[in-house]
Amino acid sequence: MNKAVIADTKPAKVTLEAGKEYYFCRCGRSNKQPFCDGSHGGTEFTPLKFTVEQSGEVFLCQCKHSNNYPYCDGSHKKLVL
Numbered sequence: 001m002n003k004a005v006i007a008d009t010k011p012a013k014v015t016l017e018a019g020k021e022y023y024f025c026r027c028g029r030s031n032k033q034p035f036c037d038g039s040h041g042g043t044e045f046t047p048l049k050f051t052v053e054q055s056g057e058v059f060l061c062q063c064k065h066s067n068n069y070p071y072c073d074g075s076h077k078k079l080v081l
């Protein structure tokens, strides 16, 4: 089983638009974190398609250990690297 790569040990603060479709990178290999750039090819991972109801800033997970994808839940603080 492939493991997700820790893209960063802090979340990404991004501004999202209501109703627009976004693709969150679950594999951690994307060079366009926190979004998918297709680098998951050949792994078991697929991106997570999501939308937001309100436009504004959010913190998206980059450590790929959040239990509240695509959002940061603070799990990066518990990582043992």
Ligand code: FES
Binding pocket: 024, 025, 026, 027, 028, 029, 030, 035, 036, 037, 038, 039, 040, 041, 045, 046, 047, 048
């Ligand atoms: Fe990570 Fe697509 S590049 S899910």
